[in-house]
Amino acid sequence: MGGLQGEFEALYSPGEVALQLNIQRQTVTKYARIFETEGFVFHKDEKGNRAYTDTNISMFRRVTNAKSKPGITLETAIKGVIPIYMKDSITPGVTEISTENEQYKSITNEKLDMLMHALAEQQKLILDQSQKIDSLQKQLNEHRLDVKNRDTKLLEHIREHQKERKAEMLLIAQSEVAAAREEQQEKGFFARLFGK
Template identity: 50%
Template sequence: MSELQGTVQRLYSPGEVALQLKVERQTITKYARLFETVGFTFHKDEKGNRGYTDINVMMFRDLISQKSKPGITLESAAKSIVSIYKDKSVTDTVTTFPVEIERYNSVIEDKLDMLMLAFQKQQELIESQHKMIQSLQSEIQQQNHYIDNSLKERDKKLLENMNLLQEQKKEQSEVIKQLAITKESEKSKRSILARWFGK
């Protein structure tokens, strides 16, 4: 187990290396590209982002120190440093992730939590709206039932009134018929009386 632990190296993000060396983040990226042009290989994740080991940090420190010496260019300093550290180029033993990736994962988890909360609230809203729709449907059914009953009642009364009117018309017709019969009868009586009494 201790042998395995010895092979695993800590990876630093460019930002972390910049903080350690008190330089700009872009400076670390610039130096890394310079080392790569002279044949050094850094660890990269699946997205192509570099991760730096403690040895890489020492290389950057040496480069900063050598570039300040008179007569030494950045390129020549990089070449000499790479020749020293060439055997320390990245290998498969580098398996840890930079702190920035951990922070990124933490941010992703927070966003997922927020999304889950928003989803839960949306589900509650949908459920509330569903209950409201059911309530409205029930109300509409009750109103339709009431309207149906009201219409039935109205139709019934209308029918009753029409029947009543027909009955009244029949009665009136009967009365008129009786009056006509009575009139004819009286006319007939008068005609008989007129013949008898010569009037």
């Protein structure tokens, strides 16, 4: 046991108490039974097994020290120690450890359920956002394709327009050259005709 802590004292099994006091496990049980006949109540789990606190260990240590003195019996030693520790006895109205453990489990399960629910909601939100991002990416790709097609058509139109303009300019230039030659030929004919 040796590990329940928090607002409660640490609890130890009979074997752990025996090791700390350097006595037999059966001796710990014997001490506990005599204390109980005198009205002392120990922590018990849901199966009825006793659990001991640091205070109980200190109490048993005093009994061991007292009974090692000549003429002191175990019962006498326990009766001498009880008044000192009776305030530390567990009264029947105190909630037992198993109930406390159940409450702790219940609270823990509630919190775990809340966390699992929050995690599921978060995963759903992430999935929704991922789908929105995919949709926006698709729209962006379509827009890019539209812009690229528009740019390609615009560029083709500009090139076509440039070709047409170039052809027009070439025709204008050719007709101007032809007109200039014709004028020059006419001048040359009249100049020869009139001697100028």
